[in-house]
Amino acid sequence: MSAKPPASIVVLIGPPGSGKTTIGRLLAERLGVGFRDTDADVEAVAGKPVSDIFVEDGEARFRELEHQAVRRALSEHDGILSLGGGAVLNEETQALLDGHHVVYLQVGLADAVQRVGLGSARPLLVLNPRSQLKKLMEERRPVYERLAATTVVTDKREPAELADEIARGLPA
Ligand SMILES: Nc1ncnc2c1ncn2[C@@H]1O[C@H](COP(=O)(O)OP(=O)(O)O)[C@@H](O)[C@H]1O
Numbered sequence: 001m002s003a004k005p006p007a008s009i010v011v012l013i014g015p016p017g018s019g020k021t022t023i024g025r026l027l028a029e030r031l032g033v034g035f036r037d038t039d040a041d042v043e044a045v046a047g048k049p050v051s052d053i054f055v056e057d058g059e060a061r062f063r064e065l066e067h068q069a070v071r072r073a074l075s076e077h078d079g080i081l082s083l084g085g086g087a088v089l090n091e092e093t094q095a096l097l098d099g100h101h102v103v104y105l106q107v108g109l110a111d112a113v114q115r116v117g118l119g120s121a122r123p124l125l126v127l128n129p130r131s132q133l134k135k136l137m138e139e140r141r142p143v144y145e146r147l148a149a150t151t152v153v154t155d156k157r158e159p160a161e162l163a164d165e166i167a168r169g170l171p172a
């Protein structure tokens, strides 16, 4: 019996508010493939929302669960995988992305702030979302750029239009 070939997965990375979850879902619908999101997978394993994991178990525990979620999704899944914005800070997670098609959704500070709003769903952004986002975007930009095969600027553009553009640019 032949071994199963490695799954071909498109991985979306970028800061909070870049649209990874929204565009990943749309892209999967257009391509007729499965969609997974590491935040949803972590929540399913932990049995509680990301914000509760941060408060009750701490960020370090969230990052462990997140790394395990990326590993599991990359080994089981075949389709589109959206990561949480901070997942790529882990060097072991970065290594797992090797061989997959990584798309970086770029967003400027103004659009990102507007998109994440003032909700408490993203615990890192609860206090002063604008300055927190600015800091984490500056710190992470080089990592996103290094890992990406494709970069898509999302400012002032509709998710549907972006999903179409990404679909057209994927390797055959
Ligand atoms: N290109 C876009 N234009 C306008 N709003 C967007 C766009 N992409 C996402 N959004 C909105 O911004 C919010 C955050 O999007 P989400 O997909 O959760 O981002 P991420 O997963 O990267 O944090 C959602 O309310 C979503 O509807």
Ligand SMILES: O=C(O)C1=C[C@@H](OP(=O)(O)O)[C@@H](O)[C@H](O)C1
Pocket (backbone or CB within 6 Å): 014, 015, 016, 017, 020, 021, 039, 050, 083, 084, 085, 086, 087, 121, 122, 123, 124
């Ligand atoms: O950037 C981050 O460190 C985080 C981003 C969030 O996901 P999104 O990027 O999908 O908002 C979520 O994983 C958690 O709140 C931490």
Ligand SMILES: [Mg+2]
Pocket (backbone or CB within 6 Å): 020, 021, 022, 037, 039, 082, 083, 084
């Ligand atoms: Mg998301």
